[in-house]
Amino acid sequence: MIEIRNLTKVYHAGEQDILALDDVSMAVEKGEIFGIIGLSGAGKSTLVRCVNMLEKPTRGSIIVDGQEITALDEKDLRTARQKIGMIFQHFNLLSSRTVFDNIMFPLEIAGVPVDQARKRVQSLLEVVGLTDKAEVYPSQLSGGQKQRVGIARALANEPSLLLSDEATSALDPQTTRSILRLLKEINRNMNITILLITHDMGVIKEICDRVAVIDNAKLVEIGDVMDVFSSPQTPTSRSFVGAIFNREIPEELLHRSKANNGQDIARLVRVSFIGASAGEPIISSMVRQYDIQANILYGNIDRVKDTPFGNLALELIGSPAMIDSGLAYLNDRGLEIEVLRDE
Amino acid sequence: MNEVLGIALPAWALSFWQANSWLAEALAVATWETIYMVLISTLGSYIFGLPIGIILVATEPGHILENKKVNQILGSIVNVTRSIPFIIFLILLIPFTRWVVGTYIGTIASIVPLTLAAIPFVARLVESSLKEIQWGLIEAALSMGANAWQVICKVLVPEALPSICLGVAITAINLVGYSAMAGIVGGGGLGTLAYYQGYQRYNSLVMWSTVVVLIILVQGMQMLGDILSARVAKKRR
């Protein structure tokens, strides 16, 4: 759906050059919800804005739906943009127009006949649940309602791609969830690919299929949301994942010295489990099957999209051979093991 | 005391105006002339000033019709013409006015310098109104594939309309002042009345009556502008 090749963007701010994107290459598949996460100033907005050429790339090319968007002339670019919807953090609705006319706006731009356009607006109002607000001005709407109008407006010309620049960042958690649910519905029912950026790992966790992590203008990690959550590869990703799943083991546990009796050792491990195994008593059967004691130091279970996702810090006490077999047993059942301390 | 004043004052005023009925008539004619001059030149100055203001904004660096040359040239013309004092502008324009209207005296002739003097002023007013619009709105329109013309007609002007309405009132009020100046060199309206009948004949009654009418006129225009702007804005609230 989107192919980004060696995208570099340099801003010239007075005397200074700001490198906002540094040789970024990635692809977004048709029909997926792709999230880009990064800290403020990392270059996320620049990246999505390059996709519809609101920002001209300094180098590199972008192909959207088979069309090299970076090579189009002004006129063709305008036509191409009609098929790329965009929603914004601050909604950007026209205060001079009612909700109905705001959704009408892109249809006017595209020159859709009025009758047809009005029908389309009506059905979009139903999709976003704002039929009763059609004749109201944006200033009378709540943030969540404004974003719904923004979404309806972005969908007006039946785009194949929806870009979202921090669309939920100005909303409270509950409203955020309802907007994300709406985006998910749109993605499924209308088969619209969504490229969203956010600084909130919660958003990624909630709806994204794949995620890319941007740090300091560079793409540092890209992968399935599950993989990034269970084993983040870079410090930036780890801190993002840590922000919603506490993966930190308290210092005092890490350095607690265990009184050993002869050959026994204590090994501290982190066990991550995804999906169905989260519901099975694997740990307890391991303890029963092998001669190991297991102290659960801490643990949590959360959901990533619709899949259970858990994290356990275990202190295993027993002979080294037993512990190795126990861990192998866990590994065979699809659990991910990370040794934190061994003595 | 109040009762005495309450009856005596209107009675005095009535007899006074009967004795000076020529003044009432002259005031009425002059007021109409002033309103007429101001309305036509406000209209004229917007016909030219509005597009110039739009071009000034749109040709700025990074804007929808970015064009450094046009922006700089237009900006300088606006600045230069704005810095010429109106009274001098009036005199400089005499040949032009005469060429356009055939004379440089009278109400119709005054409209030419009034309009021309107000155009750069209007352009700057419009420019500042348009600059109040958040860039995000323009960007949203661009992201939908809008061209520059659509951005201007569907975003810039409608979004800035409340502010533009206030600008119209400011322009008209300024033009009331300018029209009085034009009146002194024979432009007609309240200025001519105040100068020729009042100042030159030492008639302070005429002077003060025109001042009162001018105050009412200016107040009225400001109110009209406020109401208009509030109405446009209120619909959106």
Ligand SMILES: Nc1ncnc2c1ncn2[C@@H]1O[C@H](COP(=O)(O)OP(=O)(O)O)[C@@H](O)[C@H]1O
């Ligand atoms: N129009 C611009 N002019 C100059 N610098 C910019 C501009 N837009 C963004 N930047 C800079 O580029 C970097 C990336 O910005 P941005 O893409 O907005 O980051 P993010 O959306 O991740 O917060 C920042 O350092 C920012 O200051």
Ligand SMILES: [Mg+2]
């Ligand atoms: Mg941003």
